[in-house]
Amino acid sequence: MVTITDISKACGVSRATVSKALNGASDVSPETTKRVRETAAALGYLPNATARALKMGRSYNVGVLFSDTTGGGISHEYFSRILESVKAEAERLGYDITFISKDLGRLSMDYYEHAKYRSCDGVVIASADFQDPAVIRLATSEIPTVTLDYSFDSRSSILSDNVRGMEELVRFVHAKGHRKIAFIHGELTSVTQKRLASFRRTCAELGIPVPAEYVRPAVYHDPRSSGLATRALLALEERPTCILFPDDLSYLGGMSELERNGLSVPKDMSVAGYDGIPLSQVLRPRLTTYQQGAEQMGKEAARLLIEQIEKPDTWIPQQITVEGRLLEGSTVIDIG
Amino acid sequence: MVTITDISKACGVSRATVSKALNGASDVSPETTKRVRETAAALGYLPNATARALKMGRSYNVGVLFSDTTGGGISHEYFSRILESVKAEAERLGYDITFISKDLGRLSMDYYEHAKYRSCDGVVIASADFQDPAVIRLATSEIPTVTLDYSFDSRSSILSDNVRGMEELVRFVHAKGHRKIAFIHGELTSVTQKRLASFRRTCAELGIPVPAEYVRPAVYHDPRSSGLATRALLALEERPTCILFPDDLSYLGGMSELERNGLSVPKDMSVAGYDGIPLSQVLRPRLTTYQQGAEQMGKEAARLLIEQIEKPDTWIPQQITVEGRLLEGSTVIDIG
DNA sequence: TAATGTTGCTAAATCGATTAAGTTGGCGTT
C-alpha cells in the first residue's frame, strides 16, 4: 500500500508537507505541490479513508436504515428506488453508504450503537418501525438523521404527500362518476393515517358517504391480504363501484379475487393503486395509481442529511414534502 | 465518546490490559477481565471500528458492486433479493456492507480504488458489465471477490443454473405438447448464452426444430422491448404455440402485445417467464416460470467471500451452482 | 542595523485501538 510516507520519501519532504500539498494547503509552494501530486499519481497513491476518518472524526460515510422486520425491506420497489437515489446522491456528494442493522455477528447492538461503531456521519432512516425504542434512540441522538415518511421532533424528514395523493385519487374517481368508493388500507402507520384521513375528508368535501364497511384493513405489499379484503367487499349487499388499494402490488391480489368472482377490471369494477411502480404501467389494463416521487425523496434525503453534516451550525430541521403525480391508467371506468 | 483510555483510567489499569480484557486474551486475570468488562458496560463503551480497522488491516466491511449503468440495478427484484440476502448473511458473520461505485464526489476512482479507499476486506460483484476494464481490474486484484452469474479465472463465483433452468422449462413445455416454441432472450451476456445454448440443445434432444425466426433478441427487464419481439413473433406465418420470455417482467410487455392482438393467455398462446419473482405468482393466470434461488445465491456469495477473507491460506476458488425450481403456473396449456 | 513579517517547510502530537516486547513479583525446585 502506498502511503504519504512513501511519497514523502520519494519527494524528500516531510509527511506533513505531503498531506498539505495533496489537500491544497496554502503554505506549500506551488512547485512542491506539483511535485508531490505528480509523485502521488506516479506511485498510485490512494488516500486511506479509515486513517482519515480516525483523525478527522468524519468518515464520509452515511448509514441507511431499512428495517429488517417491517415489510419495507430493500426488495420492495418503492424502497429500493429510494435506496438507489439516496446512494446516487450521496455518492455524488462524496459519501459512501453503509447499512445499519441491529446485531452484527456476535456483537449485539442497537441501531444507534451500530452507527457509532461505524462512525457514520449521519443516517437516513428509510423504513422502520418508528415506535421501536431502538429507532427512537437513534433519531433522538446526536447523530444527524433524516427520516422518510415520518417526522421526529426537531429532525429533518422527507414526506411523500399522502394527503394530496389520496385526495387526487378520490377526486379523479369521483369525476368519473363513482360515488361508492371503497378503500383498502395498510397497517395503521402514520402514512396510513394520513391517507385515511384524506380519503375521509375528500369524500366529505365531495358529499360522498363512506359506510364503515367500505374501509377495510389489510397489509401493505401483501396481495393475499388485499385479496381477502376484496372478498369481504364483494360480499357486501351494496358493492362499491371502485376500490382503492393500499399499493400497486396489493391490487394484484385484489384482481385475482375479482376474477375468481367473474368480474373484470374495469368493466365490472374500477380500481386504483398507490405508488406508481413501473410494473403498474405495463399491466393491462394500465393501472390508475398515484406515483410517489421516490427518486426525488431519496435524493432530497441525502442532500438534507449531508447539508446538516457539513453545516451543523447553520442547520435548521426541515420537513420537505415531495409531491407525486396521478398516473391515469384505464382501470377506472367512467360511469357518469 | 468513551474509549479504552476512559476505561483504563476508571479501572486503574493500562490501555493494553483493557484491550486484552475486552478481547479475552489469556494473560489478563479473570478478576481484571470482569472488572474491565463491567466498567466498559457501565460507561457505555463501544469499540471504534475505524481505529480497529486501521491497526488490524481488517475492516470487517465488504463491498457490494452493482453496476450503475447496466440494467441490473438495485431496484430489480432479482438483484434486490440478492442484495438483501448478501446483507443478511454478511451481518450474521459480523461484516457490514458498503456499496462500491465509480467516482465518489470529486474523487474519481475505479471500483478497485474505491474498494481500497474504503479498506473493504472483499467485494461481492453482484451485477456488472464483466467486460468493463474497471470490473476486470477489481476481479483480478489482490482483493478477495466473489462474482455472481459470471466466473473469472481462479476466483469464486456463484452461478444460477441457467442451463438446467432452461432445460426444465423446455421439457415442461414439450411435455404439454408444444412443438413450436419461441424464445425471446436478453442481451448476449454469458447468462444469456447459457440459456440460449441450453434451449437449443434441449430442443435438439427432444427433436424439436428451432427456426431462426423463433429466437428473438430483446433487453432484460424491459417490457417494451419484449413487446416488440412478441409482435415480430405474431407476424410470422407459422406462429409459435408457446413463447419463453427473458424474464418475468418482460412477459408483461409480451402480454399486452398479445392482448392487443386479441390473444389471451394461455388459451391462444402459452408463455413462460424466468426468475420467479413474487409478482409472477400473484398474476392471473399464474405465470409458469423458473425461480432462481436468489436468496441462496446471495447467502452463498457472502459465505464464500468471508471464508476467503478469514482463511486465505486454505482457500481454494469455488464455483457454486445454485439450482432453482420450476414454478408451474397456468400459462402453459396442454395441447397434447 | 535591528526589528518585523512572510514564506515554506518540519517536528511532533493526535485520533483509538492492537500487540510485540519488556517488567515485576511470587512461586516452586534443587
Add this chain to the structure above:
DNA sequence: AACGCCAACTTAATCGATTTAGCAACATTA
C-alpha cells in the same frame, strides 16, 4: 539461597493521515 518460570501486568511502537506549533531563511520596513 539461587535460579528459573509463570502469571499478570505495562511500555511503547504502530496503523495512515491531519494539524498545531515552531523554526529557518529571506525580504521588508523604520
